[in-house]
Amino acid sequence: MYQFIKNGSVTSTKGFKAAGIHCGVKEKSKKLDLALIYSAEPCTVVGTYTLNKVKAAPLLISRDTVKKSKYVKAVVVNSGNANACTGEEGYLDALDMQKKCAEGLNIRQHEVLIASTGVIGQKLPLNKIISGIDKIIPRLSTKGGIDAANAIMTTDLKVKSYALKVKLASGNVTIGAICKGSGMIMPNMATMLAFISTDAKISKSVLYDILLESVKKSFNKISVDGDTSTNDMVILLANGASDILIEKNSRDYNLFKDALDVICIKMAKSIVSDGEGATKLITINVKHAKSEKEADIVAKSISNSPLVKTAFYGGDANWGRILSAAGQSGADIDPAKVSISFDKLPVLLPNYKLVIDEVKAAKILAKPEISVTIDLGNGLKESTWWMCDLSEDYVKINANYRT
Amino acid sequence: MYQFIKNGSVTSTKGFKAAGIHCGVKEKSKKLDLALIYSAEPCTVVGTYTLNKVKAAPLLISRDTVKKSKYVKAVVVNSGNANACTGEEGYLDALDMQKKCAEGLNIRQHEVLIASTGVIGQKLPLNKIISGIDKIIPRLSTKGGIDAANAIMTTDLKVKSYALKVKLASGNVTIGAICKGSGMIMPNMATMLAFISTDAKISKSVLYDILLESVKKSFNKISVDGDTSTNDMVILLANGASDILIEKNSRDYNLFKDALDVICIKMAKSIVSDGEGATKLITINVKHAKSEKEADIVAKSISNSPLVKTAFYGGDANWGRILSAAGQSGADIDPAKVSISFDKLPVLLPNYKLVIDEVKAAKILAKPEISVTIDLGNGLKESTWWMCDLSEDYVKINANYRT
Numbered sequence: 001m002y003q004f005i006k007n008g009s010v011t012s013t014k015g016f017k018a019a020g021i022h023c024g025v026k027e028k029s030k031k032l033d034l035a036l037i038y039s040a041e042p043c044t045v046v047g048t049y050t051l052n053k054v055k056a057a058p059l060l061i062s063r064d065t066v067k068k069s070k071y072v073k074a075v076v077v078n079s080g081n082a083n084a085c086t087g088e089e090g091y092l093d094a095l096d097m098q099k100k101c102a103e104g105l106n107i108r109q110h111e112v113l114i115a116s117t118g119v120i121g122q123k124l125p126l127n128k129i130i131s132g133i134d135k136i137i138p139r140l141s142t143k144g145g146i147d148a149a150n151a152i153m154t155t156d157l158k159v160k161s162y163a164l165k166v167k168l169a170s171g172n173v174t175i176g177a178i179c180k181g182s183g184m185i186m187p188n189m190a191t192m193l194a195f196i197s198t199d200a201k202i203s204k205s206v207l208y209d210i211l212l213e214s215v216k217k218s219f220n221k222i223s224v225d226g227d228t229s230t231n232d233m234v235i236l237l238a239n240g241a242s243d244i245l246i247e248k249n250s251r252d253y254n255l256f257k258d259a260l261d262v263i264c265i266k267m268a269k270s271i272v273s274d275g276e277g278a279t280k281l282i283t284i285n286v287k288h289a290k291s292e293k294e295a296d297i298v299a300k301s302i303s304n305s306p307l308v309k310t311a312f313y314g315g316d317a318n319w320g321r322i323l324s325a326a327g328q329s330g331a332d333i334d335p336a337k338v339s340i341s342f343d344k345l346p347v348l349l350p351n352y353k354l355v356i357d358e359v360k361a362a363k364i365l366a367k368p369e370i371s372v373t374i375d376l377g378n379g380l381k382e383s384t385w386w387m388c389d390l391s392e393d394y395v396k397i398n399a400n401y402r403t
Numbered sequence: 404m405y406q407f408i409k410n411g412s413v414t415s416t417k418g419f420k421a422a423g424i425h426c427g428v429k430e431k432s433k434k435l436d437l438a439l440i441y442s443a444e445p446c447t448v449v450g451t452y453t454l455n456k457v458k459a460a461p462l463l464i465s466r467d468t469v470k471k472s473k474y475v476k477a478v479v480v481n482s483g484n485a486n487a488c489t490g491e492e493g494y495l496d497a498l499d500m501q502k503k504c505a506e507g508l509n510i511r512q513h514e515v516l517i518a519s520t521g522v523i524g525q526k527l528p529l530n531k532i533i534s535g536i537d538k539i540i541p542r543l544s545t546k547g548g549i550d551a552a553n554a555i556m557t558t559d560l561k562v563k564s565y566a567l568k569v570k571l572a573s574g575n576v577t578i579g580a581i582c583k584g585s586g587m588i589m590p591n592m593a594t595m596l597a598f599i600s601t602d603a604k605i606s607k608s609v610l611y612d613i614l615l616e617s618v619k620k621s622f623n624k625i626s627v628d629g630d631t632s633t634n635d636m637v638i639l640l641a642n643g644a645s646d647i648l649i650e651k652n653s654r655d656y657n658l659f660k661d662a663l664d665v666i667c668i669k670m671a672k673s674i675v676s677d678g679e680g681a682t683k684l685i686t687i688n689v690k691h692a693k694s695e696k697e698a699d700i701v702a703k704s705i706s707n708s709p710l711v712k713t714a715f716y717g718g719d720a721n722w723g724r725i726l727s728a729a730g731q732s733g734a735d736i737d738p739a740k741v742s743i744s745f746d747k748l749p750v751l752l753p754n755y756k757l758v759i760d761e762v763k764a765a766k767i768l769a770k771p772e773i774s775v776t777i778d779l780g781n782g783l784k785e786s787t788w789w790m791c792d793l794s795e796d797y798v799k800i801n802a803n804y805r806t
Binding site for chain 2: 051052053054055084085086087088090119120121230306307310311313314316318319320321323324326327328329331332333334335336348351352353354390391392394395396398399
């Protein structure tokens with residue numbers, strides 16, 4: 001049982017404060033570029049990270065901190081500069097960012113996580129961040145979650161901030177979350193950051209299991225452009241302020257897990273529908289696959305195909321490109337067994353039997369949210385992915401991002 | 404020793420005739436849409452085909468014909484309709500196309516290859532092709548190669564037709580070729596067709612070895628958009644009209660192989676530089692890889708990255724995206740060992756040492772042909788790929804291709 005909280009965010013959760021300010025990393029605008037999340041109560045923490053071999057310095061440090069620290073209390077994030085591919089110097093800058101934040105909050109360095117997002121390969125303007133940290137700490141408040149959500153945005157057009165009230169057998173807990181990401185979005189993380197807070201009391205190993213399962217169902221099943229970033233991470237913090245203990249495989253465990261799925265899928269979809277230049281959010285349901293892996297391979301291939309993406313952009317019911325993308329996926333499918341429908345309109349039946357009603361199909365394809373079902377007729381497993389279309393604006397946004 | 408023949412084509416080769424006409428498959432224009440290549444001398448023939456699980460009917464029939472026939476004499480090709488995903492009916496249409504061509508030329512059905520390219524999933528307008536075959540046969544001529552090259556084009560802007568005079572120890576032979584392809588272009592074939600003729604005398608097994616090696620070095624190392632088509636094939640016909648016999652591992656074998664590499668790479672590059680909406684041709688050299696496979700994985704990931712493609716379009720020397728694409732490739736590389744240069748300008752040295760001269764880099768990036776070297780510092784193997792950039796025009800072309 002859960003319920004979305006209006007204007008919810010990471011600070012909807014008991015015991016969490018946050019803030020977002022402009023410290024100058026984004027030179028050409030006055031947009032917010034520094035975020036801080038803080039809980040005076042120590043938080044159990046787990047994370048999942050990019051699979052890119054090129055990993056940004058802040059990611060390496062946070063991953064290490066999550067691994068080694070029993071608790072953390074703060075997350076400091078800058079946007080506008082990814083501090084990636086910056087070598088030894090970038091690593092030292094990231095350590096300084098962590099250290100400065102710890103000093104300012106009067107906590108230990110290993111109680112602070114750091115994250116950066118933005119341009120790759122440029123030196124972090126450390127001085128701006130250092131003085132920004134001095135400015136942001138006094139601004140911490142229980143209403144600061146939305147500002148923090150704003151401050152982690154790069155090419156995002158929409159603020160991504162949510163919270164759920166979750167009714168458990170033993171009482172109520174809250175899950176709050178903010179995230180960012182709109183380009184370089186691809187399975188297995190993307191240029192995306194997500195910070196999730198809960199006041200449930202959960203051990204580290206249980207928390208990790210729950211997060212991993214939710215990430216697999218959400219952030220790992222989205223695609224904007226097939227590119228994977230150097231900085232992606234999803235962090236889940238549990239400060240126990242609700243005094244509600246969640247133990248492995250209890251009834252509350254399952255209820256909490258369901259709620260975490262909901263908020264992670266909500267975030268994942270919000271990232272795709274705010275994809276760079278995106279005009280449509282498309283849900284890809286692959287059904288009757290031999291295995292879940294096969295369903296994922298097919299859904300991923302469709303989600304990443306520029307030809308499928310441009311057809312959706314053009315409102316073209318081009319089922320042939322969808323079938324072709326499934327065929328090139330590497331999955332062991334029999335194309336003659338495949339059927340395809342748009343929303344609930346059957347388009348293709350097995351043995352290439354075409355039943356498309358072009359007028360009805362065009363109406364469906366004109367909508368901002370479309371659901372496509374690809375039935376492989378090959379087994380009993382399934383998978384759902386989310387993708388966006390590819391417009392001229394994606395090209396415009398990315399042709400001159402760095403300069 | 405070889406030399407390009409001016410205005411060369413598949414009919415530059417002794418004994419080959421060809422033609423190209425408009426038969427009406429392309430309904431909205433008067434563009435040529437039916438091509439025929441013919442050799443009265445029987446041709447040894449080999450082919451390579453798409454790896455997409457969804458294979459068009461003409462491809463299945465031609466693959467089967469190449470496998471079973473000792474010789475073939477003709478290839479008939481239509482553009483405007485791919486006869487793919489058309490089921491049983493499409494298969495029968497393709498057989499009729501093959502049969503009609505054989506009857507018209509007074510040869511056997513298994514001496515005719517067929518190919519189609521264009522929209523997927525629409526019924527082939529067989530009547531137009533049947534009457535087209537009647538019209539095209541009288542037009543066959545030794546000057547018809549360029550018309551044939553025109554008639555196989557879909558979204559191609561440039562005619563792709565070449566020929567090489569090859570000086571062997573035992574005399575001269577010719578290799579002529581036409582090809583098409585500009586979207587859905589990806590490693591391991593693409594929406595591309597290539598027909599190559601030679602008057603050398605070569606056994607089927609030797610011919611196959613030679614073609615496979617050349618295709619690996621050319622058509623399998625290009626990327627426009629990462630999509631693989633249902634209809635791709637490369638066909639090599641040898642009619643022996645020169646009376647020059649080429650045997651396995653002879654000196655002439657190697658000379659001929661080199662020349663075939665040259666014409667295949669020429670075609671592959673022509674396809675990429677005519678990629679849908681492409682404004683730049685970029686050569687990706689991956690050096691010092693652990694294995695050739697690793698070099699290919701890295702080059703493929705870079706070539707397929709929309710973020711790299713859009714950066715090239717914008718003339719943005721965004722080496723960070725190139726490194727990130729290498730990092731997400733799945734190859735076991737150490738990013739700290741990587742160096743990158745644009746043309747001969749070093750940009751990144753190992754340990755993330757940035758040495759970019761932005762003014763010089765911008766000048767290089769503004770050119771229509773750019774070469775990028777990614778040195779992995781990891782071994783002794785290398786690979787060269789060719790890619791194009793991604794512009795708004797790619798989106799425009801593909802958003803409404805079918806309709």
